[in-house]
Amino acid sequence: MENKEVKESVSDILLKTTSKLAQPESYETVYTIPLHGMPMPDSEVLVEIVNTLRQIIFPGYFGTSNVNAGNISFYTGVNIDKVHKLLSEQILRGLCFDCIKENKNSCKDCENNAEILSAKFISLLPEIRERLSTDVKAMYDGDPAAKSFGEIIYCYPAIRAITNYRIAHELLQLEVPLIPRIISELAHSETGIDIHPGANIGNYFAIDHGTGVVIGETCVIGNNVKIYQGVTLGAKSFPLDENGNPIKGIPRHPIVEDNVVIYAEATILGRICIGANSIIGGNMWITDNVAPNSRMNPNR
Amino acid sequence: MENKEVKESVSDILLKTTSKLAQPESYETVYTIPLHGMPMPDSEVLVEIVNTLRQIIFPGYFGTSNVNAGNISFYTGVNIDKVHKLLSEQILRGLCFDCIKENKNSCKDCENNAEILSAKFISLLPEIRERLSTDVKAMYDGDPAAKSFGEIIYCYPAIRAITNYRIAHELLQLEVPLIPRIISELAHSETGIDIHPGANIGNYFAIDHGTGVVIGETCVIGNNVKIYQGVTLGAKSFPLDENGNPIKGIPRHPIVEDNVVIYAEATILGRICIGANSIIGGNMWITDNVAPNSRMNPNR
Amino acid sequence: MENKEVKESVSDILLKTTSKLAQPESYETVYTIPLHGMPMPDSEVLVEIVNTLRQIIFPGYFGTSNVNAGNISFYTGVNIDKVHKLLSEQILRGLCFDCIKENKNSCKDCENNAEILSAKFISLLPEIRERLSTDVKAMYDGDPAAKSFGEIIYCYPAIRAITNYRIAHELLQLEVPLIPRIISELAHSETGIDIHPGANIGNYFAIDHGTGVVIGETCVIGNNVKIYQGVTLGAKSFPLDENGNPIKGIPRHPIVEDNVVIYAEATILGRICIGANSIIGGNMWITDNVAPNSRMNPNR
Amino acid sequence: MENKEVKESVSDILLKTTSKLAQPESYETVYTIPLHGMPMPDSEVLVEIVNTLRQIIFPGYFGTSNVNAGNISFYTGVNIDKVHKLLSEQILRGLCFDCIKENKNSCKDCENNAEILSAKFISLLPEIRERLSTDVKAMYDGDPAAKSFGEIIYCYPAIRAITNYRIAHELLQLEVPLIPRIISELAHSETGIDIHPGANIGNYFAIDHGTGVVIGETCVIGNNVKIYQGVTLGAKSFPLDENGNPIKGIPRHPIVEDNVVIYAEATILGRICIGANSIIGGNMWITDNVAPNSRMNPNR
C-alpha cells in the first residue's frame, strides 16, 4: 500500500472507532457522571498524603533530616496543615462519589463534613503512632536479620503495609468512602500485602516478607500476632440474598487470638477462631476452629 | 591513607574498570546492536499508552472528570490520536527488535506496518471495552466487600491486570513483538498478577486479591471463571528438541471450562482440563484432569 | 455548625494534635537523631544507581541506544563516574546511620571509607556482568515462552530481581550497612521476589514468574538451580539468647545443591540440604534433608 | 569556634529570627489574609492557559502537530474545555482577591461569576484570532528578514507579547481583576515588551525587536502602526487628589493614529496625539502633539 493510502485508511479507522466509542450504548456501564463536577479521588495525592503522614509519624526517618526538639513542632505543624488540606479535598471527592450512588440532589454539606472528618482523623495520629511503635518492636524482636528499629522503620515492606492499614482503618471507622480502599491498595501494590481496611488488628502485629498475604474485611486479630508471606485469612463462602447477590458486611473471615504465629502460605478460611498461642505451619488449609495452644503441622 | 592518595587510587580503579567493561569479550552476550538505530521500546511510554487506553475505555473514572454526552467524542478522538501516534512508534521499535534477530537488511516497511497495526488494534477497542464490562460485573457479583461498579473499576488491582491482559492479548494476536509482554509485566509488577498475553480468556472473568496468580501462555479459560490469589495455571514439563532445548509454542497449560472457581494458592499444572462448574479448593496440587461439576478439597 | 465555627474548631484540633506529636514522649521510639546532620539513604537515588548499573551491565538495552564499539568506553566511563559519585554519598549515609547505633563521636573517616568502598564495588562489575550473563542463559534455556536473550534481559522480572541481588550481595560483602537491604527491597516491591542480600547464590540461577519467592539470609544455592513462583527458602525457628532475643547471624536457611528444580509454592524451612539434581514438586512443605536425585511430589 | 558551638549558635539565630518574623508588627503591611481560604492566582497555571490558547489560535504551530480538517474540532474542543476549567479557577481567585479589598462578607456568587466570565472570554477567541492574523501579516510585510508567516508566529517575541496583550485586554474589558496584569507581565518578562492590558490597540499592529517597549494604560493606538525597540508611550505627569495621591484612571498616555511608525528608543509622553501617517525618528523625546504626516528627526 502506498504511504498516502496508509495515512488515509488509518485516519479513517481512527475516526470510525472514535465514533463507535462515543455512542452511549458503548460506554454506559463503564462510565461515571461526576456529581457537581467533582472528580474521582487522586491516587497521586493520596500517595503524597501517606508520605507526609509517614514524615509526621517517624520524624527524622522520612522528610527533613535535621528535625530536633527545637524545631519539631514547626515541621509537625506544617505537615499537619498540609495533610488536612489535601485530605479534606480527597475526602470530599470520596463523599461526592457516594452522592452519585445515592443520587443526592446536592452535596452542600459535603465540604464542611470533609474538613471535619479530615481533622478528626488527624486527632487520631498520636494513637496511630503509638500502635505503630509496638509493631516496630514486635518485628525487631522476631527477626534475627533485623539490626535496629531504624532498619525496620526505613526498609521493611511490612511496616509500610501496616502503616497504610492503620491509616485506612481509622478513615473507614470515620465512614469515609473509597479513600481507605485506595490507600490499602497502594500498599498492596508496593508490598504484595493486602490488608482490608475493615479488619481489626491489635498491637505488636508482625508480618515477615509478606508478599501474598491477604487479610479479609471482617478479620479480628489480637495482640502479638505474627504471620508470614502468602498467608490468607479469607472467606470460605458467603450467603446470597433472595436475588442471588452476596449479602454485604456479614462476618465471614477468621478470628486470630493473641500470640498466634502463622507460617508461610497457610490458607485459613471462614469465620473460625484460631485460639491464643497457637502455631500454624506453612502451606496448611484450615477451615475449622483451632483450639488455643495448638501446633498445626502440614506433614502430620 | 591520605585524602589525595584516596582520590588517585579511586580514579585509577574507575578508569581500569571502564576499560575492562568496554572490551567486546566482556559485553558481547549482554549487548544489543540496535538495527537502524531504533531504540528498545520505552516502558514509560507504554505506561502512558495504557493509561490513555484506560481513559478511553472508562470515561469519567480516568482522565478528565467533566466528560459528558456533548464532549465525549472530543476527548475520545484526541486520546485515540494520541494512542495511535505513541503506539505506532513503540510497535515500530518492537518490529525492529525482531529485525535484529532475523538479520533483515532493511526495515523500510516496518514504519507503515507499525501504523497499520496500531490502527487495527484501535479498531478493537469497542470490543475490549465490552469484554471488560463483563469482567467488572463478574467481580461485583462475586465480592461481598464491593460497593459499586465504580469501586471495582477505580480501585481493584484485578481489573487493572485484566485490562492490561486484554490489551496485550489483542496486540499479540496482531503479531506485535515484545510490546505485549512488556504490557503484561507492567501489570504483574503493579498487582502481582502474571497473565501471559498468549492465554485465551473468556468473558465475566474474575480474580480476587490476585497477588501470586500465574496464568501461562497456552491456557484456555472459559466464561465466568473466578480465581483467587496465588493460583498457578502452569506447565508441568515441556518436551525438548534433539538439542535439548525446549520446543516453543506447544500447548502445555490447563484448560479451564466455564463457571469454574479456583481457591487461593492452588497449583494446576499441565495440559489438563478442569471441567465446567468445578470448584477447586485452596492450596491444592493438581496435575490430572478434573471432571465437570467436581468439588476438590485439600483435606480429603 | 456554621462555616466559621467549623474553621475554628478544625484549626484548634490541628494545633492541639501538633502539640501532642511534638512531645518527646510521643516520638522517642520512632525517631532518629541524624549523627553529623547526615540524612537517611535516599531510595530514589538508589533507584537511579541501580538503573545506571543496568545501563553499564547491559549496554544497548538500557540507556542510550546508539552505543557501539567506538563509543562504548565513553558511555561506560561517564556512567561509572556517576555511579561512583552517587554511591559514595549513599554509602556515607549508610555508614553514618551505623555511627548512631555505635554512638561514635565523629565519623571523619567515613567520607574516605565511603569513596573507597564505592570504588571497590565498581571494580567487581565485570564479574557481576559475567554472572548475570549465565543467569540470562539459564532462563532462556528453561523457558519455552522466551524468544531471545534480549526478551529476558529487557522484560523478565526475575532478571531484575537477580540483578539487584547480585549488586546488593557484593555491597554486603563489603560490609556496607543498610544500602544492600534497600536495594533488595526495591526489587522485592517491583517483582514480588524477596532475596536477602546475604544469601549465597551460584551461577546459572533461574526464577520463573517469581511472585512470592523468598530466599533467606543464610541460604546457600549452588549452580544451575531453578525455582518457581511462591517458593520459600526460609528459617524454621531460631535460637534465643538468655534475654529471649533471637541470636543474629546463625545459619538457619536451606542449602540447595547444584541442578535442583523447585516448583511453585513449595515451602522449605530450616538448615537442611536439598541434594543435587533433586526436583521438588509444588505446594510442598519440607523441613528435613532431601537426598540427591530425589523426586518429591505432593500427591504421593 | 568548635563545630558544636557553631551548630548551637546557628540554631539559636534561626529560632530568634523566626520569632521576630512571626510578630504581627513585622508582617502586617506585607501580608494578605486570603478571604475564604482562596489562594492567589497561580502564575504557572496562567502560563499553561496562555500556552493552551496559543494552541487553539495557531493550530499546527503549537500543541499537536497532526491536526487536520478531520480532527481539528476534537483538539479545539478539548483545549477549550481545559482553558475554561483552568481559567474559571484563576478568575475566581482574582475575584476573591478583590473581595478582600472590598471586605465582602461572602463570595458565594464568585464561583458562578467566574464560570460565566471564563465562558464569555472564550466566546471572543474567534475575534482574537482574527486580529492576531492581521498582526502577523503586518510584521511579515514590514520585516525584510522574515521568511514566512510561520517564522513570525513561531519565533517572534513581538507576536508572543501581542498575543498576551490581546488576551489580557479582553479579560480586563470583562472586569476580571489581577489576571490581565499577570498575563501581560508574563510577556513582559519573556520579551521585554510591556503593554498594559488597558491600552486600546487596532489591527495590523507591528513591533520590531521590542525589548524596552512600554505602552501605558490609557494609550489609544490606531490600525497599521509599527514601533521599534525601546519606544515608550508613557505618562508625563499625573494629577494628585486632595490627599496627594495620584488620581487613578485619568487618560494620560498618547494617542497614536493610523499608519504611524515610531523608531527605536523614542520617548513619547502625555495625552498628546501623534497624527496619522507620521514617522517619529529614534531616541526622540516628544511631549507635544505631532501633526499628521510629520517626519520627526532627532538630528534636526
Add this chain to the structure above:
Amino acid sequence: MENKEVKESVSDILLKTTSKLAQPESYETVYTIPLHGMPMPDSEVLVEIVNTLRQIIFPGYFGTSNVNAGNISFYTGVNIDKVHKLLSEQILRGLCFDCIKENKNSCKDCENNAEILSAKFISLLPEIRERLSTDVKAMYDGDPAAKSFGEIIYCYPAIRAITNYRIAHELLQLEVPLIPRIISELAHSETGIDIHPGANIGNYFAIDHGTGVVIGETCVIGNNVKIYQGVTLGAKSFPLDENGNPIKGIPRHPIVEDNVVIYAEATILGRICIGANSIIGGNMWITDNVAPNSRMNPNR
C-alpha cells in the same frame, strides 16, 4: 441565574466557539500543515542542546564538576553524541518546515542531510570555543567589576547571548532553516540582547549589561568591539520591490570596524561605517558614516 442554567449556558458557549474555531475560514491563515507529519522544532529541546554545548565548551563550569584530564574525553564524547542526535532531529524539522513552503513532494533526503549538517556543525565546535575564549578575555579586561574569567563565563548574560549567537551563526552558514533564529531568540528572551544570527562579528567582542541591544541581520563587526546596553545597530529603511514588499537580504545594517566602543542607548542606523578606534557616546542617533578615531558626544 441558577447553578444548573449557568452550567448549560456555559456548555453551550464552549461548543459553539469550538465549532466556529474549527471552520477552515477561521484558521486558514494561522495554521500550518506539517509536511510528512513532521512537527515544528521544539524549543525545549533546543534549550537542552544549547546547555549541552555550553557543557562541552566550558568544561567544569557547566555539567559535571569532576571533569579532569583523565575523563574529559568520556564526557565530551557522550555530550557530542547527545548533541548530534538531538540536533539532527531538530534540523530535520527545520528542513521539513521549509519543504512546506517549497511544496516539495517528498523530503526523503532530509533525514540524511540533517545528520550531515548536524555533524558539520559539531566539527566547528573547537573554533567556536576558541572565539568565545577571546570574548571572555575582552569582557574581563574591560570590566572593573569582574573578578575572574570564571565569573564572566558563569554569570554574565552577555557571554550567554554571544554563545548562542556564535552557535546560531554557524548553523545559519550551513543554511539550516528556522533553528538559528529560535536559538538567538532564546538568548534574547533570557538576556534582552537581540543579535541576529546573520550578523558577522569578529573576535574579542564585548557587551556590557546588554539589555536592549539590537544587532541586525547584515551587520559586520570587527575585532575588539565593545557595546553597552540599549545600543541599536539597525536598518534605516529598506527598498521595496515592484509589489511594495521589502526586498529581502540586502545589506542595510552598519559596519563597525575594529576597536570601536559604543555607549548606552546609542542608535546607529543604515549601511554606514563606524571607523576603527571610534568612540560613540550614549543616547546618540547616527545615520551617517563616522570617520576612524572619532569621538562622538551627545552634548556637543
Add this chain to the structure above:
Amino acid sequence: MENKEVKESVSDILLKTTSKLAQPESYETVYTIPLHGMPMPDSEVLVEIVNTLRQIIFPGYFGTSNVNAGNISFYTGVNIDKVHKLLSEQILRGLCFDCIKENKNSCKDCENNAEILSAKFISLLPEIRERLSTDVKAMYDGDPAAKSFGEIIYCYPAIRAITNYRIAHELLQLEVPLIPRIISELAHSETGIDIHPGANIGNYFAIDHGTGVVIGETCVIGNNVKIYQGVTLGAKSFPLDENGNPIKGIPRHPIVEDNVVIYAEATILGRICIGANSIIGGNMWITDNVAPNSRMNPNR
C-alpha cells in the same frame, strides 16, 4: 551518499571532534578545576532560595495561602531552616570557587564559615522585610495604575528586582563571593532590571516598568528616589593600572540624592551627584553634577 556511508562519516567526525576538544590546549582557558571536588553554585537552587525568601517576607502572597497568626511561626520556621540549609551549601560553593583563585591548599574552615554566614544573612531578614515594605509603599503612591499593595507585591517586576537586590546586597556585605552576582542576574534576566549588588540604595525606592535599567556597582542612591525604564546609572570611564588593566573597586558611578525622579532612557554617567529633589527628563545624557532641585529637560 549511501545511508551507511553517511553513518560512518558522521561517526568519524564526532570522534575526531571529541578528540580535539579533549586536548588541554583547547580547553585550558575556559575550564575550571573544582577545588576539593566542590561544584559551581547551582542557579536552580538559588532560584528556590529566593522563592523561599519571598515566602518568608511576604506571607500569604507566596507559598501557602492559609497562613495565619496561629501557624505563621511554623511556616516561617520551616522556611528559615530550609533557606539556611540550601544557602549554606551554595555559600560553601562560592567560597570554594574563590579558594581556586587564591590557590588555597585546603578549605576545611569553609564549611563552618558557610553555615555562619548563612545564619548571619538570615538574621537580617526582618530588616530586609522592613525596607521592602517602604519600597512597596513608594510604588503604590507613585503609580496611578496600581490598585493595591498586593498587586505591586504580587505582579510588579520592579519589586521582584528590588527584592533580589536587597538580598544580594546583604550577602555581598557579608563578603559572600559569586552568589550575590548570580542572584542579581536572575532578576536581570526576569525583569530586564540590572542592579549591581554593590550599589547602596535607600528606602522608598521605586522603579516603573524597569526594562533596561542599569545601576552600577558603586552607585549611592538616597531615600524616596524613583526611576523609569531604560535609565542607566553607569561609569563614564575608569582608570587603568600600569599594566593597562582597569583598577577594580574605585567609585565611578553616580550619587543620586533623596527625592530625585529620573525619566525613561536617561543615561547618567560617572561619579557625579544628582542633587536632592531634582527631576531628570527622559533620553538625557548627563555626565556632570546636577544641582539640587533642578529640572533637566531634553528639549531645552
